[in-house]
Amino acid sequence: MSIQTVATTPFAGQLPGTSGLRKKVAVFQQPHYLENFVQALFDVLHGNAPAAGQTLVLGGDGRFHNRAAVQTILKMAAARGYGKVLVGQGGILSTPATSAVIRRRGASGGIILSASHNPGGPDGDFGIKYNATNGGPAPEKLTQAIYERTQTLGQYRLSDAADIPLDTLGTHVMDGMAIEVIDPVADYAAVQRELFDFAAIRRLFASGFRLRYDAMWAVGGPYAKAIIEGELGAPAGTVVNAEPKEDFGGLHPDPNPAYADDLIAHLMAPDAPDMGAASDGDADRNMILGRGFIVSPSDSLAVLTAHATKVPGYARGLAGVARSMPTSTAADRVAKALGIACYETPTGWKFFGNLLDDGKITLCGEESYGTGSNHVREKDGLWAVLFWLNLVAATGQSVEQMVRGLWAEHGRCVYSRHDYDGIPTEKANALMAELRAQLPSLGGQTVEGQRIAWADDFAYTDPVDGSVSQKQGVRVVLEDSSRVVFRLSGTGTEGATLRVYLERHEPDAARHDVPAQEALAPLVTLARTLARIEHHTGMAQPTVMT
Numbered sequence: 001m002s003i004q005t006v007a008t009t010p011f012a013g014q015l016p017g018t019s020g021l022r023k024k025v026a027v028f029q030q031p032h033y034l035e036n037f038v039q040a041l042f043d044v045l046h047g048n049a050p051a052a053g054q055t056l057v058l059g060g061d062g063r064f065h066n067r068a069a070v071q072t073i074l075k076m077a078a079a080r081g082y083g084k085v086l087v088g089q090g091g092i093l094s095t096p097a098t099s100a101v102i103r104r105r106g107a108s109g110g111i112i113l114s115a116s117h118n119p120g121g122p123d124g125d126f127g128i129k130y131n132a133t134n135g136g137p138a139p140e141k142l143t144q145a146i147y148e149r150t151q152t153l154g155q156y157r158l159s160d161a162a163d164i165p166l167d168t169l170g171t172h173v174m175d176g177m178a179i180e181v182i183d184p185v186a187d188y189a190a191v192q193r194e195l196f197d198f199a200a201i202r203r204l205f206a207s208g209f210r211l212r213y214d215a216m217w218a219v220g221g222p223y224a225k226a227i228i229e230g231e232l233g234a235p236a237g238t239v240v241n242a243e244p245k246e247d248f249g250g251l252h253p254d255p256n257p258a259y260a261d262d263l264i265a266h267l268m269a270p271d272a273p274d275m276g277a278a279s280d281g282d283a284d285r286n287m288i289l290g291r292g293f294i295v296s297p298s299d300s301l302a303v304l305t306a307h308a309t310k311v312p313g314y315a316r317g318l319a320g321v322a323r324s325m326p327t328s329t330a331a332d333r334v335a336k337a338l339g340i341a342c343y344e345t346p347t348g349w350k351f352f353g354n355l356l357d358d359g360k361i362t363l364c365g366e367e368s369y370g371t372g373s374n375h376v377r378e379k380d381g382l383w384a385v386l387f388w389l390n391l392v393a394a395t396g397q398s399v400e401q402m403v404r405g406l407w408a409e410h411g412r413c414v415y416s417r418h419d420y421d422g423i424p425t426e427k428a429n430a431l432m433a434e435l436r437a438q439l440p441s442l443g444g445q446t447v448e449g450q451r452i453a454w455a456d457d458f459a460y461t462d463p464v465d466g467s468v469s470q471k472q473g474v475r476v477v478l479e480d481s482s483r484v485v486f487r488l489s490g491t492g493t494e495g496a497t498l499r500v501y502l503e504r505h506e507p508d509a510a511r512h513d514v515p516a517q518e519a520l521a522p523l524v525t526l527a528r529t530l531a532r533i534e535h536h537t538g539m540a541q542p543t544v545m546t
């Protein structure tokens with residue numbers, strides 16, 4: 001075995017976004033494409049020095065191209081002189097499990113192969129991202145430096161060793177580097193066991209409580225099977241669509257009302273189970289349902305915050321809570337009642353990292369079906385499900401009762417997100433520019449019969465490192481505190497997506513059952529008029545409403 005040096009040419013456009021580098025599989029299959037990115041990453045991390053003595057964690061969500069990419073990265077890590085790579089069996093590691101392994105094993109970082117909830121298969125998407133030694137996504141200055149390095153790269157290095165058998169646990173040596181094929185679930189399960197009352201959840205299942213967990217043919221399956229059916233004794237068949245498939249069964253592994261329609265149908269049926277749940281492609285997102293009842297992610301964060309001390313891992317109380325700006329203010333209301341801080345961050349999990357590392361918050365979440373805590377540095381789908389199960393076991397209340405309890409105490413934050421997908425990028429940029437240009441004059445205006453109190457473009461100063469993030473979304477807030485938020489997605493791979501977030505606080509319990517789209521209709525009209533959505537996009541209706 002020896003180390004080869006391969007000449008390459010830089011690729012334009014390898015800009016990693018907030019969630020790493022995401023492209024079509026065909027792009028990643030181009031010769032040298034993945035290699036360029038990995039070499040740039042290693043160069044930025046280690047300069048000219050070898051990564052001697054360092055441990056790297058490696059795995060992915062099992063989508064098409066995962067195995068080939070794992071083999072390539074192992075050979076490049078060996079060439080870079082890493083001491084050890086911990087790779088998940090079958091090349092599998094969910095995003096939260098990677099974070100857990102990095103933290104528990106004291107690794108220097110980890111590489112996650114995933115395009116999250118984006119479709120997989122040969123025509124789908126692939127992605128790669130790096131997590132640092134705290135287990136969290138690389139900070140922007142690192143991703144920017146990687147990008148800059150990809151622009152000048154002239155060569156990369158890799159071992160010419162044979163592929164490693166990934167399907168059996170064991171250790172191997174490649175050009176002096178140790179490779180350990182690890183159980184992808186073990187470290188992750190150990191973390192959950194320390195947080196939740198497994199005995200109480202076991203009793204809940206033993207008493208006949210029924211859960212339907214839809215793993216969406218993605219990487220959450222093996223974790224949910226091992227923990228929920230294996231350790232917690234839920235009956236076989238509780239976890240469905242559990243086997244990770246390279247193309248996620250041709251479906252869109254995103255747990256929300258648009259793509260988890262099969263799960264919703266089961267929970268709305270006359271013989272529905274007590275609770276429903278789903279996780280996405282890389283198992284960091286979650287969706288929670290009660291019997292005949294859908295829980296909004298913003299409400300989920302608020303319920304977990306309100307009841308956290310009933311869970312052993314959070315029994316001593318929460319330092320604080322954080323939500324992304326477009327997420328509803330339900331968690332703020334609970335935090336206020338508890339007397340703890342609530343932080344409002346820009347969209348994207350990385351903004352929670354400093355707050356968690358600095359001990360300012362314990363729980364955090366986003367409206368986009370992401371919830372998590374200081375146990376790892378990623379959102380964690382199965383963690384959220386275990387949290388809900390623990391609360392059902394501890395309170396004896398149903399999922400619906402807990403959400404209704406939240407509404408009764410704090411009012412209901414009626415909420416919806418409307419997405420307009422596949423807009424040509426220039427048109428989406430023009431829409432946002434026009435909206436931003438109006439900002440100075442919006443306060444005090446009445447539009448579509450609704451009086452605007454104030455409007456701005458959200459900017460965030462990180463309370464830990466003082467860094468400032470500008471232009472994080474246009475907020476239009478009415479006098480009754482209702483609001484509309486506009487921003488463009490940063491994670492798409494084709495064209496632009498406009499996200500319109502709608503929130504209205506309803507204190508009147510008699511109106512809590514008005515369907516969200518009906519309650520929010522005046523705000524939708526306001527949003528369409530203000531941003532001239534149809535004029536700019538040609539779309540009279542959103543593509544997806546969640």
Ligand code: G1P
Pocket residue numbers: 019116324347348349366367368370488489490491492499
């Ligand atoms: C979306 C979500 C955001 C989440 C991100 C990664 O980003 O809106 O909350 O952190 O995916 O899962 P967006 O496409 O809106 O930039």
Ligand code: ZN
Pocket residue numbers: 095116117280281282283284285
């Ligand atoms: Zn994900």
